[in-house]
Amino acid sequence: MEFHVSLVGRVDLTGQIYRQIKAAVLDGRLRTGEALPPTRELARRLSVSRNTVSAAYDRLTAEGFVAGRTGSGTYVLPGGFDRPAQAADAQRIRPAKTWERIRVPQMDPSIPDFDFRPGIPDVRLFPYAAWRRLLAHWFRTSSVGSPMYADPAGHAGLRRALARHVGVSRAVRASADDVLVTSGAQQAFDLIGRVLIEPGTCVAVEDPGYPPPRQLFRALGAKVVGVPVDAEGILVDRIPGNARIVYVTPSHQFPLGMPMSLPRRTALLEWAERVGAVVVEDDYDSEFRFSGRPIEPLQSLDRAGRVIYVGSMSKVLLPTLRVGFLIAPRSLHTALRAAKYVVDLHTSLPLQAALAAFIEEGLLARHIRRARNDYAARYARISSMLQQDFADLLEPVAVTAGLHLAAMLPPDADDESICERAGANGVGILPLSPYRRAKGSPGLVLGYGGIAVPDIAEGLRRLHACLTR
Numbered sequence: 001m002e003f004h005v006s007l008v009g010r011v012d013l014t015g016q017i018y019r020q021i022k023a024a025v026l027d028g029r030l031r032t033g034e035a036l037p038p039t040r041e042l043a044r045r046l047s048v049s050r051n052t053v054s055a056a057y058d059r060l061t062a063e064g065f066v067a068g069r070t071g072s073g074t075y076v077l078p079g080g081f082d083r084p085a086q087a088a089d090a091q092r093i094r095p096a097k098t099w100e101r102i103r104v105p106q107m108d109p110s111i112p113d114f115d116f117r118p119g120i121p122d123v124r125l126f127p128y129a130a131w132r133r134l135l136a137h138w139f140r141t142s143s144v145g146s147p148m149y150a151d152p153a154g155h156a157g158l159r160r161a162l163a164r165h166v167g168v169s170r171a172v173r174a175s176a177d178d179v180l181v182t183s184g185a186q187q188a189f190d191l192i193g194r195v196l197i198e199p200g201t202c203v204a205v206e207d208p209g210y211p212p213p214r215q216l217f218r219a220l221g222a223k224v225v226g227v228p229v230d231a232e233g234i235l236v237d238r239i240p241g242n243a244r245i246v247y248v249t250p251s252h253q254f255p256l257g258m259p260m261s262l263p264r265r266t267a268l269l270e271w272a273e274r275v276g277a278v279v280v281e282d283d284y285d286s287e288f289r290f291s292g293r294p295i296e297p298l299q300s301l302d303r304a305g306r307v308i309y310v311g312s313m314s315k316v317l318l319p320t321l322r323v324g325f326l327i328a329p330r331s332l333h334t335a336l337r338a339a340k341y342v343v344d345l346h347t348s349l350p351l352q353a354a355l356a357a358f359i360e361e362g363l364l365a366r367h368i369r370r371a372r373n374d375y376a377a378r379y380a381r382i383s384s385m386l387q388q389d390f391a392d393l394l395e396p397v398a399v400t401a402g403l404h405l406a407a408m409l410p411p412d413a414d415d416e417s418i419c420e421r422a423g424a425n426g427v428g429i430l431p432l433s434p435y436r437r438a439k440g441s442p443g444l445v446l447g448y449g450g451i452a453v454p455d456i457a458e459g460l461r462r463l464h465a466c467l468t469r
Helices: 013-026 039-046 050-062 085-090 097-101 128-138 156-170 185-196 211-219 262-275 330-344 349-360 363-389 415-424 453-467
Strands: 066-069 073-076 179-182 202-207 223-230 243-248 278-282 307-312 324-327 404-408 443-447
Touching (some): 039 050, 156 349, 156 363, 185 211, 185 243, 185 307, 202 211, 211 223, 211 243, 262 278, 349 363, 415 443
Parallel strands (some): 202 223, 202 243, 278 307
Antiparallel strands (some): 066 073, 179 324, 404 443
16 A cells, blocks of 8 residues: 655654654554555655665564565564554543543633732742752752652651641641641642542532532542531531531631631531541631631641641642641551552652751741731722722622632622623632532632732722623
């Protein structure tokens, strides 16, 4: 048969010929027993030297795709696929059905003119000079230390530093042995799920709530059930009796923003102890508290060993660092460490060492104080304008910490359409409805980590125009 080879440019000509013939054999366009063009003929057609074609044929022969017959030519050997490419595509390998249902959101690299997207810290506040100094130190040959892989639980110095940090800042009761360093909070949830979830395990999550853990638990084989929240947090009496894991964001509910009241936290812990369930506490941005008394975490109230506390550096420092941690009851230490080992051995060691020094030198505490004041000013400005200019359009949910607030729309509003109009007007903002599993009131989720105070007024003015169309 006539086989077509085409060359692009004059670079790696042998490689181009080799790859095209190999692809033709593998997808069935060249079948077992068919002859390749003689080297002299193919070289003439391609305007290349005969040696170039011979080298490609020699490579194909060495790899077992073709074989030469003395005085006859070069022929395709058995081992290819004697069917057309479209047939192979129809029988392609398919993932488990769980993964066909999960959609990865499109990451738009562009930044809106007025960025009210939630969960985004202000990268301009990060102390880059100090971080570069520490990271450069730990990337020196003399500082890296052993070339062997490290403890899956994490760098010993970082585990000590994190235990002290959350002990002082959040009253979390933990020693370095209780801390396990992860590649972001999402990996912490993955490890927890691997250790605790069996097929059919009932996992309760807040509704509305943060989607990634919900999707992860379902992918691990859990039956995920949404539980409504009100102004005090998750409705404990609505948690299914057979739930064995409850995922909550008690210090700053995501996405509504209110903290879980003390009576509700007490009720949740009593329920968990009574039924033998585990409470996964996601404390993702409570360091940025700007009013009211600090909310005591569930972990510090827990006396029965039912709470696993998860923290993250994504909001505190930078999302791109991908450093998180979990603090678990002692009974889970061995299993969680083993799970971390089989998932990725350990988180980047130089990164962990640099972060440990960053904390020990007081740089983290200093950064949090500076950022907290900045975010408090942004929240105050947004809250004031919402109350003054949006009284009939939005009902803000009062918050005392974090990097975002929610505002409820009238029941007949279409929050997704509003956000699309806002985006076209240069305003980045997210609707509330995608965070819900059950039907509920529409709303908007406004972040203030990505927008400076001087830009807030114009951004909200543009948003107002989208609400009054």
